[in-house]
Amino acid sequence: MAVCLRCRVLALLVLALLVHGSVQSCAEFRDGQAGGVVTLCSGNEDKPPIADAGADxxxxxxxxxxxxxxxxxxxxxxxxxxxTLNSGNQSVxxxxxxxxxxxxxxxxxxxVYRFRLLVTDSAGQSDxxxxxxxxLTQEQAEGHTSSVRCERNQD
Structure with a gap:
């Protein structure tokens, strides 16, 4: 199937844009004389990572x-x-x-200690x-973890 020179040039231009991430959709080129069609679609845009350091x-x-x-x-x-340690006792x-x-x-x-997680992806993007x-001290921990007692009346 023959494809017109104009379509080839446009296809190469779109391909260059796709490689550099400037185009995020499909482009279709038709040659009215030869009936050729060239369709190029970009891949998914590489999104930056999302860091999650978990619960406190x-x-x-x-x-x-x-x-x-x-x-x-x-x-x-x-x-x-x-x-990395952002704040807190440096002896950790x-x-x-x-x-x-x-x-x-x-x-x-x-x-109180505050830690930071930095994640980096294969494209060098980070979050x-x-x-x-x-x-807590031992005394604080005992108070923090003590359970509330519930007693049931035996009436």
């Missing part, structure tokens, strides 16, 4: 806490998860685990999310 955590001093970014999302591929130990999205926290003292870790 309440724990007690001396406990180990695991942070994870497992709920982070990207339409292609997240290639990097990076945890932050260790990577065998899960790429996870961070193990230890040496936690009573106080951040934060999580707060509240570390």
């Amino acid at each position: 955590v309440v724990t007690r001093a001396g406990e180990v806490v695991m942070l994870n970014g497992i709920e982070s999302w990207d339409d292609k591929n997240i290639t990097k998860y990076e945890w 130990r932050m260790e990577k685990t065998h899960f790429v999205d996870q961070c193990r926290l230890s040496n936690l003292y009573p106080g 951040t999310a934060s999580v707060t870790v509240l570390v």
Whole structure:
């Protein structure tokens, strides 16, 4: 099937735009004389990732806490998860685990800690999310975890 020169040139132009991500739809070129049709469609636009550092955590001093970014999302591929301490006692130990999205926290003292998760995708796009870790003293933890007692009348 022969395709006109004009259609070929337009197709190459559209292809160049598709490669650079400037066109996000389909383009159809017809050659009225030869009856040829060229249709080019762009792929999906690569969207930036969405970081999710998980729910805030309440724990007690001396406990180990695991942070994870497992709920982070990207339409292609997240290639990097990076945890940093934004605020709180600098003596906290932050260790990577065998899960790429996870961070193990230890040496936690009573106080409020704020951690930031930076996720980066295969296109170099990134997003951040934060999580707060509240570390209680033993006395605070006992009060925080005590349950409310309900008694039933035996009348």
